[in-house]
Amino acid sequence: MNDAYWPVVGMVGGGQLARMTQPAAVALGVRLAVLSAGPDESAAQVVRDPVVADEKTLDDLMSFAKACDVLTFDHEQVPPEHLKALESAGLTVRPGSHALLHAQDKGVMRARLTELGLPCPAHRIVDGPQDVTVFLVEHGGQAILKTTRGGYDGKGVWAIDADSSAETVAEPFRAGVPVLAEEKVDFARELAAVVARSPHGQAVAYPVVESVQRDGICVETIAPAPALSSERAVEAQRVALSIASELGIVGVLAVEMFETKNGRLLVNELAMRPHNSGHWTIDGAVTSQFENHLRAVLDLPLGLPDARAPYTVMVNILGGDLTDIYPAYRHVMARDPGLKVHWYGKGVRPGRKVGHVTAYGDDLESLRERAWHAADYIRGDIDE
Numbered sequence: 001m002n003d004a005y006w007p008v009v010g011m012v013g014g015g016q017l018a019r020m021t022q023p024a025a026v027a028l029g030v031r032l033a034v035l036s037a038g039p040d041e042s043a044a045q046v047v048r049d050p051v052v053a054d055e056k057t058l059d060d061l062m063s064f065a066k067a068c069d070v071l072t073f074d075h076e077q078v079p080p081e082h083l084k085a086l087e088s089a090g091l092t093v094r095p096g097s098h099a100l101l102h103a104q105d106k107g108v109m110r111a112r113l114t115e116l117g118l119p120c121p122a123h124r125i126v127d128g129p130q131d132v133t134v135f136l137v138e139h140g141g142q143a144i145l146k147t148t149r150g151g152y153d154g155k156g157v158w159a160i161d162a163d164s165s166a167e168t169v170a171e172p173f174r175a176g177v178p179v180l181a182e183e184k185v186d187f188a189r190e191l192a193a194v195v196a197r198s199p200h201g202q203a204v205a206y207p208v209v210e211s212v213q214r215d216g217i218c219v220e221t222i223a224p225a226p227a228l229s230s231e232r233a234v235e236a237q238r239v240a241l242s243i244a245s246e247l248g249i250v251g252v253l254a255v256e257m258f259e260t261k262n263g264r265l266l267v268n269e270l271a272m273r274p275h276n277s278g279h280w281t282i283d284g285a286v287t288s289q290f291e292n293h294l295r296a297v298l299d300l301p302l303g304l305p306d307a308r309a310p311y312t313v314m315v316n317i318l319g320g321d322l323t324d325i326y327p328a329y330r331h332v333m334a335r336d337p338g339l340k341v342h343w344y345g346k347g348v349r350p351g352r353k354v355g356h357v358t359a360y361g362d363d364l365e366s367l368r369e370r371a372w373h374a375a376d377y378i379r380g381d382i383d384e
Contacts (some may be wrong), residue, residue, distance in 0.1 A: 006299055008033050010064055012055050013074025014041030016344035016353070017274045017290075020282065021044050021074075024291035035064045041076070042097050045345045053118075058082045065091045072251060072297045073273050076103045077150070094199070094250040094297040095272045099133065102247055103272045106180050109147040110256075116246055118239060119266050121258070122183040129169045135181045136162055142184040145172045157216060185266060187258035191225055191350065192277035193240035194254045196292040199299045203244060204292065205237040206285060206305040211256065217351070218276045223284060223312045226364060236265055243270065252293040254278060271332075276316070276353075281305070283340045283358045284312030312360040315371040317341075319348040320379030332357075332374045339374055 007030050011018045015037025022043065025032035030079060035051045036044040044050035053060035062080050067072045070092045083097035101110040110123050125148075127130050130360045147156040158172055172179045190211045197203040210225035211218055224233065240255040254275030256268040280290035287295075287303025295302050322328055323367055325348060332341060336359075343355040359367040376382045 006030060007069040009294055009297060010068030011043070011074050012061070012078055013037070014043040014047075014050060014062075014320040015074045016042045016346070017045035017072040019046055019344060020279070021274065021294065022291045024294055028291065028294055028300075030294065031274060032294075033064070033068055035061070042345045043190045056082075062086060062089065062091075065093075065128070070094055070297050072293070073100070076100060076272065080104060082365055093263055096248065096250070096371070098102045099247045099249045100272055100358065103270045106146055106150050106269075107178055109270055110180065112247070113243070113267055116242070118243065119264065121185050121266050121268075123180055125178050126181045126343065128173060128222045129166065132160070132169050132181060135327075136160070139183045141315040144182045144184055145169075146180045147172055147175045148180050149176065150175065152326065155216070160284055174285055184187045185268075186261055187266075188261045189225075189238055189259050190219070190264070191228070191257045191259050191269070192254055192275070193236040193257065194252060194275060194278040194281075194289055195237070195240045195244050196252045196289070196296045196302055196305070197241075197244040198296045198302060199250050201245070202306045203241055203303050203304045205241055206281060206289070207307050208233045208236045209277055209280065211305065215351075217316070217318070217353070220368075221277050221314045221317050222368070223280045223307060223314075224362070232259070232263075232265070239265065239267065242266075251277065251296045252289050267314065279342070279356055280312045280314040280358055280360075282342065284308055284314075284360045308364040309360040311364045311367055312358060312370045313364070313367040315357045315375040316353050317375045317378050318355060319350050319354050320381060321350075322378065322380035325354070325378050328378045328380070336370055336374065339370060341374065 010033045012035050015032050018034050019042040022032050030185055033045045034047045039052050051064050055061050065086050086093050107125055112121050141162040145158045193206055193213045194206045207224035209221045209223040212220040228281050229286050244253045252274050254271040254277055258266045272295050274289045281288040286306045293300055340358040346354045356372045359371045
């Protein structure tokens with residue numbers, strides 16, 4: 001263990017979330033240790049002495065955790081049995097295995113939220129294509145199939161209808177894990193409510209954001225969600241805070257929701273870690289989601305989640321035609337010094353998240369135009 005006054009937070013996973021957690025750790029005066037799959041991963045480039053190991057190997061995970069005061073996560077893909085073994089060995093894991101399972105297994109998540117009476121799309125586990133056919137008949141001929149484990153950023157998700165081929169309907173079942181069928185929700189937009197909760201139950205809620213998705217990937221968030229009534233925003237925050245409390249979550253929780261065309265809110269997905277929908281908080285909130293995640297897992301008092309400006313827009317930079325993006329980056333900085341551009345230390349390939357742009361102020365349309373112009377220029381989609 002490190003000196004108790006300067007604890008070590010161990011983060012499993014060396015991706016961009018761990019990378020963006022490092023500045024918050026420096027500011028708080030705590031050390032962030034990272035278990036990375038390779039020496040060139042995003043966080044391994046910026047965190048001192050990254051541990052390169054396999055989190056799916058219990059011995060490697062145990063060795064890493066023993067050198068830390070608390071263990072937390074850049075992603076949810078750690079074997080649940082390994083997390084239980086760490087807890088049985090007396091190590092501190094936050095969020096705990098009992099909570100994290102609800103982000104690792106969509107079937108478990110849906111069952112628990114339904115038991116709690118929280119609003120979800122109609123759903124059930126299906127055993128094969130024949131069950132899918134029955135579900136389609138019951139739900140208007142359209143459905144979303146999801147593998148209960150392993151999916152992210154649109155992977156492990158299939159939109160099907162009565163005209164889908166037998167091959168398409170059979171594909172999800174080849175993963176070898178249970179398959180969840182959900183009704184296809186006729187939604188007006190997607191929202192996200194990000195909260196943070198500490199071990200002794202203190203919790204804070206960030207402004208509810210609108211999240212824009214393309215091909216299963218978040219491309220833009222707007223904080224706060226435009227034209228969202230205060231009553232609806234409070235409802236979304238209450239749902240997220242209730243989930244955090246009922247599941248015993250410690251750290252940041254992001255609850256992705258559908259706002260339906262008739263005004264209902266339905267829970268779509270859960271993430272128990274800093275989340276893409278909260279990246280705007282680095283520049284746009286008094287306390288970023290990354291800082292509050294660290295505060296929460298260390299049981300420090302949580303920081304204010306309040307927005308710094310009337311609006312903040314975050315646009316993801318996805319890899320495009322330009323592979324040498326540094327000249328474009330320089331141009332964007334010179335053209336609009338008020339923008340904040342964050343890089344993930346990743347090589348460029350089409351569709352890959354390589355960074356994000358943030359703009360904040362009081363003119364929403366101007367902010368959106370500026371952020372999108374920068375992201376499109378860096379991608380190579382426009383030349384001015």
